[in-house]
Amino acid sequence: MKRVGTTTLSIxxxxxxIFASEHHATMDTFIASKTVKKIYKIDEHIEMAVSGVVGHSQYLLRQFTAKIYLYSLENGYRIPLKAAVTLLSNLxxxxxxxxxxxLILGGWNGNEEDxxxxxxxxxxxxxEYIVAGCSQHAYGVLEDRYKKDLSIDEGIDIxxxxxxxxxxRDSAxxxxxxxxxxxxxxYKILEEGVIKNRLHILEGNHG
Structure with missing residues (x-):
């Protein structure tokens, strides 16, 4: 059986x-791990979320980050986001x-987000928003609440x-x-305590 990463999303x-994920990896209906990392910093202006077969994701991540680093060394500047998307597609x-x-790839593209x-x-x-993995329940929330020009705080809550x-709703x-x-x-990571506090407030507001 292949170990498979589950839900990732970005808006x-x-x-x-904003990128987000939960921590499970599954083998069919078996929870193989509860501590899987699915979001990775590729550069200061690019990050990637992975779902699918864990071994394939890890191999691609190693190849991709190495090529991004070589691009910076050879050209003397960071790779543009659109060029990084093409590079990953070619891989x-x-x-x-x-x-x-x-895979979800995104970040700051010169003077705008992408x-x-x-x-x-x-x-x-x-x-404007993407879900990978076990997506149907997440898409329902995003389709209902997403709007143009969300603030970062609004986006985190959504x-x-x-x-x-x-x-x-999904045991995986x-x-x-x-x-x-x-x-x-x-690039910055939201601290675990901040996430738990905000989640507690949201659950209280909708309880």
Whole structure:
């Protein structure tokens, strides 16, 4: 059986992009791990969320980050986000394909935020919010509450509500939430205590 990462999601806000995930990895109906990391900093202006077969995701992550680093060394500047999307898409079509993954790549693209879903054969779709993995419950929340020009704080609340809906209704998802943000100032991780406090407030407001 293959170990599979489950729910990841990301949304564009005004002046930033938020990534989030829960911690489960599954083997069919068996929870193989409750501490899986699914969000990765690629550069100060780019991050990636992974779902799918864990071994494939980890291999792609190593290859991708190495190529991003080499690009910076060879060119003397950080890779543009759109070029990074193309590079990752090409990796997915490479000699070791297919990779059973769904990836979300996003960040700060010069003077604006950007977000893209990349499927297991390198197909690319840009959107204002993206969910990968066990997605149906999260999409319901996002479709209902997403709007243009969300603040970062509003975006965090929506993402927490979406992941909370997933973990309550999907036994393959759960055991904690990771949230990170990229804006023009760079990359930052929301502390676990802050996430728990905000989630507690949200649950109280909707209780």
């Amino acid at each position: 564009i806000c005004n002046n930033g992009v 997915l079509r490479g000699e070791n394909a297919p990779y059973y993954v769904q 977000l893209c879903s990349i499927d297991d054969v390198g197909g690319m779709i840009g959107d 993402i927490l509500s979406a992941l909370n809906a997933v973990t309550k 998802s759960g055991d904690g939430i990771d949230i990170s943000i990229i804006d023009k100032q760079g």
